[in-house]
Amino acid sequence: MKQHYKVIILGGGSGGISVAARLLKKSRLKNKLLIVDHADYHAYQPAWPLVGSGADRKEHSRKKMQRVVPNGAILTQQKVTGIQPLEKIITLDHNLRVTYDYLVIALGIQQDYDKIEGLTETLGKNHVSTNYLYDYVDYTYESLQQVTDGNVIVTKPNTPIKGGVAPENSLFTFKDFFKQHDRTQINLMLKSGNHTLFPVEKYRQKLEELLTKKHISYDLNEELVKVDGPRQTAAFFNYKTGVRNEVPFSMLLVTPPMSAPDIIKQSTLVDEAGWLDVNPYTLQHVRHQNIFGIGDCTNLPTVKMGAAVRKQAPVLAKNLVSQMKGRKLKARYNGMTACPIATEYGEAIMAEFGYDLQPKESMPIDQAKTSHFLYFVKKKMIPLMYWQGMLKGRS
Structure with a gap:
């Protein structure tokens, strides 16, 4: 060398x-x-x-x-x-x-798992997982198959994250999984430390519409700060109120803070x-x-x-x-960036925009409308191009 x-x-x-x-x-x-x-x-x-x-x-x-x-x-x-x-x-x-x-x-x-109290000790156990580590994605699906009731929580920190819409991809496909398996007793929720669902208004409105339509609850300004795996509870700090609250879960999918x-x-x-x-x-x-x-x-x-x-x-x-x-x-x-979001198995939208936070869609369709084609682009075409x-x- x-x-x-x-x-x-x-x-x-x-x-x-x-x-x-x-x-x-x-x-x-x-x-x-x-x-x-x-x-x-x-x-x-x-x-x-x-x-x-x-x-x-x-x-x-x-x-x-x-x-x-x-x-x-x-x-x-x-x-x-x-x-x-x-x-x-x-x-x-x-x-x-x-x-x-x-x-x-x-x-x-860098993924900062240690900034969430108790997370590293319980990750990969007690139905606590993440899709940001290769060794844990199988456990995510294993937990998804096993949970039958209670709160299933998907988190998103207020820091920048890689794959900025990965939590949303999981959230919507989880909902479709529960629907297909008739698990009506599950309360699926998003807990986000951000103050908005999405920085571009057109896609923010679409995500809000989809969450409401699919009966997925979401809370903004809620940052995951502690996980108690054996008790299956998660603590969140609310940036607006300054209040810390504890929520029980049957499954917790964590997107860690990053830097x-x-x-x-x-x-x-x-x-x-x-x-x-x-x-x-x-x-x-x-x-x-x-x-x-x-x-x-x-x-x-x-x-x-x-x-x-x-x-x-x-x-x-x-x-x-x-x-x-x-x-x-x-x-x-x-x-310019593009954010493909699977809204269920086989359906997706694709947000495209630049620094001005205005849509700059590259295809001759409305990319905020869910379609089979956009899911095919996400799952097959983009990896091939990559x-x-x-x-x-x-x-």
Whole structure:
């Protein structure tokens, strides 16, 4: 392994791999581009809520990391332990140091389960689960099959989260599961720490309509703060009233609070909230011209989705190449993202919008209307485009 690289990419997720593929097509970077990621597998995580509802298999959602690394890139499967932007040094496991000319940070997001009292002790037991970890999605479906009455609670924190509509996907497919199995004694509810159901008015209205129609209760400004697994109770703090209340459950599906990875928060590259501080349009770091960021670890003011990364990747690659050549950064990212939501098995809507929070739908249909076609796009077409297009720098 060399000690110096023209480009180092931290993170082998959707952002890191897709940017690497594009850079290798646009520049002479063969064997000069290093990808750093300690994981053995690369996962398509948007499939996991469907796995947790019994509509997909988790084995279909991941591939060995070596299989997705583009030709010409070098992969080292180590953890990043230090970032020194002024010295252009990255520290890895065993105090190994590598240097770079240009750096792309694509380290994703950190799941902070320990910020909820009692959660780590009971996760995977007592019908407490999450769809954000590969090892737990099967337990979600196992619990779903076993519960017959009481409260089934799906939570959503007030922090930014990856796969921003994953809780809603679970919520609606859970409801369909209970309907199909005639489990009328179950009270399905969403507890969200956010002050609104959705940031775009058109889709907020649709979600509200669907929740009312399907008799799913929801409470906003309610943050999960404690789980007692053996007693099967969950405590929530209400941001508006300041009151903490305890709710019994038969099943609890948790979306944990999330933040930028600690290694980023410990660096000098963050904004006041602890996210990687990049220009929202060029994706270049605001203080270091040779550093760019992409995806969930950044402070880009949009919903964190794979579809957002898909739109960011070509912008970052073009601007990084321009930076290398001393040219003006002309490519612009406008905040575009897409949020496909399964409203039942076989039906979905798809929210698409940018920084202005106005609908920007890419298909000649009303994407706020549930349809079989949009479910097919979500379950079949998008994963195909992900593996065969986005990760190969083609879409």
